[in-house]
Amino acid sequence: MDEFQSLLQTIQRLFGIQCTNYKEDYIKRRLASRMNARRIATYREYQEYLLKHPEEHEPLKNALTINVTKFFRDPAVFECIRNEILIPMLRQQNRIRIWSAGCSSGEEPYSYAMMLYDQTLIRKDIDWQVIATDIDDVILGKAREGVYDKSALEFVNERQLHRHFTRRADGKFEIKPHIREKVRFQHHDLMSGVPVQHGLDIVSCRNVTIYFSDPQKNDLVRMFYQGLRPGGYYIMGMSEFLGREVENLFIPFKPLQKIFIRKD
Numbered sequence: 001m002d003e004f005q006s007l008l009q010t011i012q013r014l015f016g017i018q019c020t021n022y023k024e025d026y027i028k029r030r031l032a033s034r035m036n037a038r039r040i041a042t043y044r045e046y047q048e049y050l051l052k053h054p055e056e057h058e059p060l061k062n063a064l065t066i067n068v069t070k071f072f073r074d075p076a077v078f079e080c081i082r083n084e085i086l087i088p089m090l091r092q093q094n095r096i097r098i099w100s101a102g103c104s105s106g107e108e109p110y111s112y113a114m115m116l117y118d119q120t121l122i123r124k125d126i127d128w129q130v131i132a133t134d135i136d137d138v139i140l141g142k143a144r145e146g147v148y149d150k151s152a153l154e155f156v157n158e159r160q161l162h163r164h165f166t167r168r169a170d171g172k173f174e175i176k177p178h179i180r181e182k183v184r185f186q187h188h189d190l191m192s193g194v195p196v197q198h199g200l201d202i203v204s205c206r207n208v209t210i211y212f213s214d215p216q217k218n219d220l221v222r223m224f225y226q227g228l229r230p231g232g233y234y235i236m237g238m239s240e241f242l243g244r245e246v247e248n249l250f251i252p253f254k255p256l257q258k259i260f261i262r263k264d
């Protein structure tokens, strides 16, 4: 068996991703992006790296399944966002703006909307909105449609399921209008500046920057800094890191959950 086939077997064993379902070219391009990021030249070396470095698993999985997402992806992070950010924020202000950047098929922004809806049921004075952007128009169409397979709902609890989804005849679940209308979807390339008004309370850009070079990542972080209000929150994906050049712009708030606060 050649090096490439052997690497595919390892990937299947580690993640259950059957690479032979994809075009070989596509897989090779995706692998190349990760190998470049790690400065690795051969499939054999990368296979060894993968086996020795569990921290490479998540970026590779994301690179292979580029739009993959879930409601409340990383439930402990969303738990923290609800309890440590949203609830205290609602005690102090009556206007909240969240930007979900690289929102894919909508699960992330709808998760924020469900949490805010549930927390403001008896607070009709709160003006809140989630702005959700992505570069991929096809995936944005799916996000606006708001129809999901059961597998996307693994971390949605029974109460949320009944309150915020309608079960359709085909077995899929459709997000209800009271949540859908609170999320504004918009096409946007993250390389082209802040797409919304400044003074944001939260920028959630999770599992997106793994495809970017270090200078691009740093530019992005500077842009998020500009978009956020002082004291606003920047939330990254679990396998993403703040670069040295830009870490002085933020204070770690919950480093384990990859949540940072914009400095004044």
Ligand SMILES: C[S@@+](CC[C@H](N)C(=O)[O-])C[C@H]1O[C@@H](n2cnc3c(N)ncnc32)[C@H](O)[C@@H]1O
Residues within 6 Å of the ligand: 062, 065, 066, 067, 068, 069, 070, 073, 101, 102, 103, 104, 105, 108, 133, 134, 135, 136, 139, 188, 189, 190, 191, 205, 206, 207, 208, 211, 237
């Ligand atoms: C793995 S998904 C992440 C979805 C969600 N944020 C999450 O963590 O579950 C990455 C998304 O980033 C989007 N993306 C990649 N490059 C982008 C760019 N330059 N501008 C905007 N979105 C981008 C992709 O289209 C994809 O939908």
